[in-house]
Amino acid sequence: MKFSDLRTPAEWYPEARQLKRQIILHVGPTNSGKTYSALKRLEQAKTGVYSGPLRLLAHEVYERLNIAGAACNLLTGEERRESDGVEKWACTVEMTPLNREVDVAVIDEIQMIGDEQRGWAWTQAVLGVRAREIHLCGEATVIPLIQRLAETTGDTVTINKYDRLTPLHVEKKGFHNSFSNIQKGDCVVTFSRKNIFALRKKIESYGNLKAAVIYGNLPPETRAEQAKLFNDPHSGYDVLVASDAIGMGLNLNIRRVVFESISKFNGKEIVPLTMSQIKQIGGRAGRFKTQYQEGYVCTLNNGDMRRLRDALATVNPLPLASAGLYPTLDQMEKFAAELPNETFAGLLDRFEQLARLDGDYFLCNLSSQKDVADLIQHIDLSLQDRYTLVAAPSNADDPFISKAMLKFSKAISDGTELALQDMVTLPSGAVKSPEKLRELESWHKVIVLYIWLR
Numbered sequence: 477m478k479f480s481d482l483r484t485p486a487e488w489y490p491e492a493r494q495l496k497r498q499i500i501l502h503v504g505p506t507n508s509g510k511t512y513s514a515l516k517r518l519e520q521a522k523t524g525v526y527s528g529p530l531r532l533l534a535h536e537v538y539e540r541l542n543i544a545g546a547a548c549n550l551l552t553g554e555e556r557r558e559s560d561g562v563e564k565w566a567c568t569v570e571m572t573p574l575n576r577e578v579d580v581a582v583i584d585e586i587q588m589i590g591d592e593q594r595g596w597a598w599t600q601a602v603l604g605v606r607a608r609e610i611h612l613c614g615e616a617t618v619i620p621l622i623q624r625l626a627e628t629t630g631d632t633v634t635i636n637k638y639d640r641l642t643p644l645h646v647e648k649k650g651f652h653n654s655f656s657n658i659q660k661g662d663c664v665v666t667f668s669r670k671n672i673f674a675l676r677k678k679i680e681s682y683g684n685l686k687a688a689v690i691y692g693n694l695p696p697e698t699r700a701e702q703a704k705l706f707n708d709p710h711s712g713y714d715v716l717v718a719s720d721a722i723g724m725g726l727n728l729n730i731r732r733v734v735f736e737s738i739s740k741f742n743g744k745e746i747v748p749l750t751m752s753q754i755k756q757i758g759g760r761a762g763r764f765k766t767q768y769q770e771g772y773v774c775t776l777n778n779g780d781m782r783r784l785r786d787a788l789a790t791v792n793p794l795p796l797a798s799a800g801l802y803p804t805l806d807q808m809e810k811f812a813a814e815l816p817n818e819t820f821a822g823l824l825d826r827f828e829q830l831a832r833l834d835g836d837y838f839l840c841n842l843s844s845q846k847d848v849a850d851l852i853q854h855i856d857l858s859l860q861d862r863y864t865l866v867a868a869p870s871n872a873d874d875p876f877i878s879k880a881m882l883k884f885s886k887a888i889s890d891g892t893e894l895a896l897q898d899m900v901t902l903p904s905g906a907v908k909s910p911e912k913l914r915e916l917e918s919w920h921k922v923i924v925l926y927i928w929l930r
């Protein structure tokens with residue numbers, strides 16, 4: 477089946493291939509000025525795009541450019557703030573505009589191009605953005621891969637290497653399994669969401685330190701609020717309890733990162749953190765130009781200190797081998813024409829079996845898309861609508877979200893209005909139990925899904 481031949485993704489973006497593009501790689505450890513340097517170019521350019529991994533980062537750049545007088549729009553799956561005549565965009569990577577030519581593009585956290593779930597969005601942005609000058613910021617592990625991709629696109633590659641702007645020290649010993657010597661400026665990192673609130677309670681029981689919390693399921697606005705509280709030296713929130721959601725580019729005034737554990741549940745089993753994850757997260761301590769000009773890292777359990785030391789001492793983790801891919805709508809339509817009786821999930825399955833890739837690419841994990849495809853298979857929808865719904869930010873395992881997804885899909889099938897009010901019943905009064913909090917987080921995701929689909 478020729479359609480699953482994914483060996484030439486560079487050719488999927490013919491307009492970008494018309495341009496002579498220059499790729500500038502800004503690589504180095506966390507907190508080394510990579511994004512800062514790339515943004516300087518974006519500020520000076522007349523037109524441009526910043527693509528980041530998190531809505532929060534897109535927001536941060538949107539605000540930063542507007543404050544610096546470089547008017548900028550905001551484009552995320554959930555939010556569009558565009559003004560006439562403004563030709564700069566801060567967006568989440570999935571939303572990178574490929575339909576317009578710009579002078580400068582900045583694609584941040586480029587090492588995410590190898591992410592099992594989302595890598596395809598970075599690949600799409602790198603291959604498809606129509607900019608003559610493209611700044612990629614992230615880990616040095618991407619250099620060989622980007623050089624190989626540039627050979628297929630005909631682009632030139634320049635490499636700028638950066639060093640950490642502030643020293644990062646590994647403490648002599650761990651916390652001996654207790655929070656008695658927790659201090660102002662500490663960030664305790666845990667990988668189990670239910671631990672977050674238990675840890676906060678434990679830390680606050682040691683006296684007068686109050687803790688802010690940041691984790692992935694928290695709405696970005698609440699995350700930004702908690703980050704502001706923690707960063708404000710006069711707020712009384714002296715400690716932060718966070719998940720690995722802090723591992724990417726956020727500017728937090730952390731003096732010391734304390735790893736509650738250095739392994740995490742990957743959806744199937746408990747696995748040790750990779751060297752790169754430990755460096756990304758540990759590297760959040762001691763931010764240039766904040767009140768902590770030196771960063772410290774340690775672990776709650778002394779037994780983990782050895783692995784922490786080894787990780788931070790690793791100079792060159794393994795180079796990234798390949799970039800993630802996801803079939804385009806056009807490819808799915810050709811596939812469907814060849815297999816008219818196949819379900820959408822079945823098409824994705826066949827795609828995975830038949831996809832022929834060369835060594836520089838891999839097919840991203842399509843399981844969550846397949847779950848949503850199965851959930852809505854019985855609803856009469858066009859392939860294009862199915863493709864959009866399956867790509868929407870949702871997760872079929874959450875009962876609130878799957879109920880909403882079915883309702884929204886039915887409305888799209890009937891051509892009626894997407895209605896939200898009769899679906900979301902927000903819990904009244906203070907949220908006291910973890911179940912109620914989870915319910916509130918799910919309703920937030922239903923609202924995000926509604927905004928994304930509108």
Ligand SMILES: Nc1ncnc2c1ncn2[C@@H]1O[C@H](COP(=O)(O)OP(=O)(O)OP(=O)(O)O)[C@@H](O)[C@H]1O
Nearest residue numbers: 505506507508509510511512513724725727764765
């Ligand atoms: N030359 C500079 N002048 C002033 N501030 C700077 C400079 N370089 C970096 N900074 C500031 O230092 C902090 C870290 O810089 P930046 O965010 O660019 O690092 P990074 O390498 O992208 O880090 P990360 O890997 O965490 O994303 C930021 O607050 C940034 O504004």
Ligand SMILES: [Mg+2]
Nearest residue numbers: 510511613725
């Ligand atoms: Mg950065």
